[in-house]
Amino acid sequence: MVRNQQIIDSLNRLRADPKVKIYAMVKGKKGFKLAQDMLNAADDEHLANDSWASKWSEQEKRNAIFLLIGKKLRVNEKIGIKLLVGSGDNFAGVGELHPKKKALRIWKDFI
Numbered sequence: 001m002v003r004n005q006q007i008i009d010s011l012n013r014l015r016a017d018p019k020v021k022i023y024a025m026v027k028g029k030k031g032f033k034l035a036q037d038m039l040n041a042a043d044d045e046h047l048a049n050d051s052w053a054s055k056w057s058e059q060e061k062r063n064a065i066f067l068l069i070g071k072k073l074r075v076n077e078k079i080g081i082k083l084l085v086g087s088g089d090n091f092a093g094v095g096e097l098h099p100k101k102k103a104l105r106i107w108k109d110f111i
Contacts, residue, residue, distance in 0.1 A: 004087045028061075034066050037110065060085055064083060068081055078097040078100065078103070081107075
C-alpha cells in the first residue's frame, strides 16, 4: 500500500486528466524494476549504467508506482511509461512518451 502523499496526489492528477488513459499499474519494487527495464530498453546509452536508480532508498522503491499510459495529443495518441517514486525533495515522476508504433516496437517484450 502506498503511503506517500506526493505519489497519491500525482496519481490522482493523472487519473483526473481527460487526455490521459492509464492502461496498467504495477506497485512496489516489481513496478520499479519494470520501469527501469523499459527505460533502459528505450534509451540504452543514457541510462545503461543504472546510476539513476540508486537515488532512491529500498523503502521508496517499495512504495513506487509504475504506470503504462496513453496520452491524447491533438489527433494522435502517444504511449508512455511513468514511474512515481520517492518522497520529499527526493520525489520524482520519471517517464517518457513515444508515438504508438515506436512505443510498441521498443517495449514489445514488456507490453
